[in-house]
Amino acid sequence: MRRAPFDGSFAGWREVARSLLQQGVPPHQVTWLGDGDSGGLFDQTPISPTPAATTPAPRIPKQLLELLQSAARFRIEDRWSLLYRILWRVAQGDRAAMLPGDIDGSQLHKRLKAVRREAHHLHAFLRFHPRPENAEGPQLVAWHEPAHDILASASGHFAERLGRSTWLIATPDDGVYWDGQRLHYQRPCPSEWQRLAQTPEDKGEALWLAYYGSTFNPARLNRSALETSLPVRFWKNLPEGPLIPRLMSQARAGAQRDGQAEAVARQGGKRIRHTHAQPPGVSGNVDPDLPR
Amino acid sequence: MQLIEKLTVLADAAKYDASCASSGAPNRSSKGKSGIGSTNGMGICHSFTPDGRCVALLKILLTNFCLYDCQYCVNRRSSDVPRARFTPEEVVTLTLDFYKRNCISGLFLSSGIIRSADYTMEQLIRVAKLLREEHEFRGYIHLKTIPDADPLLIAEAGRYADRLSVNIELPTESSLIRLAPEKKVLTIKQAMHSIHQGESEARAEKRAPRFAPAGQSTQMIIGADATDDSTILHTAASLYGDYRLRRVYYSAFSPIPQSPNTVPFEAPPLLREHRLYQADFLLRGYGFAVGELLSGPGNLALDIDPKLAWALNNREHFPVDLNRAEPSMIARVPGIGVLSAKRLVALRRQKRIRFEDLTRLRCALEKAKPFIVTQDYRPLQASRESLLLRQQLSETPAQMALW
Numbered sequence: 001m002r003r004a005p006f007d008g009s010f011a012g013w014r015e016v017a018r019s020l021l022q023q024g025v026p027p028h029q030v031t032w033l034g035d036g037d038s039g040g041l042f043d044q045t046p047i048s049p050t051p052a053a054t055t056p057a058p059r060i061p062k063q064l065l066e067l068l069q070s071a072a073r074f075r076i077e078d079r080w081s082l083l084y085r086i087l088w089r090v091a092q093g094d095r096a097a098m099l100p101g102d103i104d105g106s107q108l109h110k111r112l113k114a115v116r117r118e119a120h121h122l123h124a125f126l127r128f129h130p131r132p133e134n135a136e137g138p139q140l141v142a143w144h145e146p147a148h149d150i151l152a153s154a155s156g157h158f159a160e161r162l163g164r165s166t167w168l169i170a171t172p173d174d175g176v177y178w179d180g181q182r183l184h185y186q187r188p189c190p191s192e193w194q195r196l197a198q199t200p201e202d203k204g205e206a207l208w209l210a211y212y213g214s215t216f217n218p219a220r221l222n223r224s225a226l227e228t229s230l231p232v233r234f235w236k237n238l239p240e241g242p243l244i245p246r247l248m249s250q251a252r253a254g255a256q257r258d259g260q261a262e263a264v265a266r267q268g269g270k271r272i273r274h275t276h277a278q279p280p281g282v283s284g285n286v287d288p289d290l291p292r
Numbered sequence: 293m294q295l296i297e298k299l300t301v302l303a304d305a306a307k308y309d310a311s312c313a314s315s316g317a318p319n320r321s322s323k324g325k326s327g328i329g330s331t332n333g334m335g336i337c338h339s340f341t342p343d344g345r346c347v348a349l350l351k352i353l354l355t356n357f358c359l360y361d362c363q364y365c366v367n368r369r370s371s372d373v374p375r376a377r378f379t380p381e382e383v384v385t386l387t388l389d390f391y392k393r394n395c396i397s398g399l400f401l402s403s404g405i406i407r408s409a410d411y412t413m414e415q416l417i418r419v420a421k422l423l424r425e426e427h428e429f430r431g432y433i434h435l436k437t438i439p440d441a442d443p444l445l446i447a448e449a450g451r452y453a454d455r456l457s458v459n460i461e462l463p464t465e466s467s468l469i470r471l472a473p474e475k476k477v478l479t480i481k482q483a484m485h486s487i488h489q490g491e492s493e494a495r496a497e498k499r500a501p502r503f504a505p506a507g508q509s510t511q512m513i514i515g516a517d518a519t520d521d522s523t524i525l526h527t528a529a530s531l532y533g534d535y536r537l538r539r540v541y542y543s544a545f546s547p548i549p550q551s552p553n554t555v556p557f558e559a560p561p562l563l564r565e566h567r568l569y570q571a572d573f574l575l576r577g578y579g580f581a582v583g584e585l586l587s588g589p590g591n592l593a594l595d596i597d598p599k600l601a602w603a604l605n606n607r608e609h610f611p612v613d614l615n616r617a618e619p620s621m622i623a624r625v626p627g628i629g630v631l632s633a634k635r636l637v638a639l640r641r642q643k644r645i646r647f648e649d650l651t652r653l654r655c656a657l658e659k660a661k662p663f664i665v666t667q668d669y670r671p672l673q674a675s676r677e678s679l680l681l682r683q684q685l686s687e688t689p690a691q692m693a694l695w
Contacts (some may be wrong), residue, residue, distance in 0.1 A: 096639070096642040099635070099638060099639055099642065100635050100652070101636070101639035101645075101652055102639075102652070103652070106652035120336070124336050124337055124338050125338070125339070126394055127393055127395065128392060128394050130392060130393070140392060142394070157330075160322060160323045160330040160332075161322065161328065161329065161330045161394075161431075162328055162392065163323070163326060163327055163329075164322075164326060181324070204389065206296060207299060207386065207389065207390075208393060208395050210296050210300050210303075211299055211303050211350065211386075211390070212339065212347070214299070214300045214301075214303035214307070215303045215307045215341060215347060215351060216307075216341035216342055216343055217307055217308075217341075217343045217546055218342075219546040219547055219559065220343035220344070220544075220546060220560055220562065221342055222343050222344035222562070223342060223344075224344070225340075225343075225344025225345075226343075229337065229344065230339065230340040238339065244342055248342045251342065258546065258547040258548055258557075259307065259547065259548060260304060260373075260548070261300065261304045264301055264304040267301070268374060269371070269372030269373045269374055269550075270372070270373070270374065271369065271370055271371065271372055272357060272358065272359070272369035272370075272375075
């Protein structure tokens with residue numbers, strides 16, 4: 001086996017992979033050592049990143065490099081071997097290696113799909129907390145626990161969404177801070193960022209929780225559809241997370257009879273009297289046209 | 293009334309509208325600009341409630357005071373529900389607050405009919421205008437269109453909204469006459485026509501002001517009347533054809549509190565709704581015609597999906613050789629979707645398709661097996677009777693808990 005140490009980044013891997021390809025080292029002879037990995041028992045000395053015998057650089061479709069870069073965000077032990085194997089096969093002219101129907105390609109596409117999905121989860125399930133107006137630092141903070149390394153590539157979305165607002169996202173591994181003009185990425189995440197994101201002084205969640213409870217239709221209770229779309233691992237960081245089991249058990253305990261939210265059913269109702277001869281009015285003294 | 297109490301009432305009042313899509317809007321970004329909000333064509337579901345439905349937009353009524361007495365509606369004037377009304381500013385505050393928290397991607401605003409159709413429509417437009425002009429909000433806005441409103445108001449709404457929708461409500465005119473006496477099919481369709489007109493004009497001229505770029509949709513309530521699936525799908529198909537609707541939403545009728553005797557008080561027919569969505573998808577995405585899915589009056593089968601039902605009724609087209617067949621025919625194989633069909637066609641340019649390739653593409657093999665031929669596989673069941681196959685492939689209908 002040949003040891004291939006690099007800094008753990010895609011750019012670093014790409015450099016080493018290129019020189020291995022030029023030296024004609026087949027995938028089964030390479031052990032990838034990203035940042036923090038140690039080698040195996042029978043490994044030989046590391047290969048130098050600069051090729052000894054220079055053959056012309058292999059021609060790799062640009063699209064493949066993009067796919068590999070994206071798939072490299074998938075967290076799995078030994079994430080680099082598959083990528084080099086596919087690179088090797090395509091460099092040999094076997095383009096099926098990139099396709100979802102192929103034995104390696106299907107693994108690649110599984111990872112790509114999971115990475116795309118996790119970026120989407122960031123956009124969907126991250127929750128910002130506004131900070132007090134006079135507080136120093138970012139206006140909005142969020143804590144998120146992604147399953148793959150998608151923060152750096154996927155968080156630009158929030159700069160488009162939030163205009164000139166300043167915001168901070170902290171995760172267990174890395175963090176981003178948008179100062180209104182530029183994105184600052186840090187890995188590992190500074191502990192000050194993690195503290196800010198995990199202890200927001202936010203008293204304004206009640207409205208959102210009221211909305212969530214009321215827009216739920218207990219007559220349509222469907223736990224499996226919920227868990228497919230909103231994986232349980234996200235519940236603990238969502239403000240509405242603790243509400244979910246409560247709403248489900250209320251629905252099972254009788255609220256499922258009709259669609260009405262319990263908080264609405266508790267209140268008194270109001271029928272509207274309507275006569276065609278007169279301008280429409282409302283029973284009692286309530287004028288429907290005045291905001292109340 | 294406190295804002296939070298109004299929100300509780302007016303979200304409850306709005307939730308029977310199934311639409312929550314936030315997709316189809318053009319690219320808008322607030323990066324480096326004042327104001328907030330972006331859209332990029334893709335919708336985002338920010339949360340899901342325990343009914344499994346997505347929360348993409350703040351879906352509320354401006355008010356649930358209503359002069360109409362539609363029997364299926366929780367807000368009908370004879371309904372004994374708490375009533376509330378937001379000011380336009382309150383809706384703006386809620387939208388911006390939820391948006392900054394990343395709880396929603398925009399607003400879906402509807403209203404009970406107060407004073408008149410025009411007045412109600414003006415109120416809805418005012419909210420959208422406030423958001424767009426005063427707060428430079430670039431997120432998604434879906435406005436419900438009041439059918440009898442002046443076409444000029446609909447034209448104005450289209451300048452602020454990404455999507456407009458008019459609900460067809462029920463699949464037939466006779467049901468509408470019986471259950472929604474104040475609504476008319478004619479005016480509903482006129483409103484759809486106005487929106488369609490606005491879209492076509494905006495598309496025809498490059499420099500024309502934008503008009504509801506995410507198009508229009510509608511909703512049909514399923515199970516409040518006795519209409520069968522065949523009629524429902526024919527109605528949907530003609531709406532797609534006549535007004536180029538982006539979506540028809542099918543909403544299983546949910547029992548409402550103090551239900552009038554004119555509508556059922558039963559569990560919502562969720563499986564039927566699901567089959568209708570599947571059939572709708574086959575009409576829009578797979579080139580099926582309604583007549584292929586249901587040759588006469590009646591309902592879609594509940595125990596098998598409509599594509600499988602079609603295949604079982606049309607065995608002369610099967611088995612399909614995946615190494616030779618047209619892509620559109622591959623997509624008609626039960627268990628193989630449009631995406632897998634495309635991938636198979638790409639793969640067969642490189643090599644012969646084998647059975648294990650289907651496993652990797654994660655096709656629903658149990659369903660597909662009797663209907664396909666690959667390099668190394670021919671179905672034993674190719675000659676098996678459809679009735680037997682159906683027994684083998686049908687999903688046992690799950691009993692709803694507590695109903």
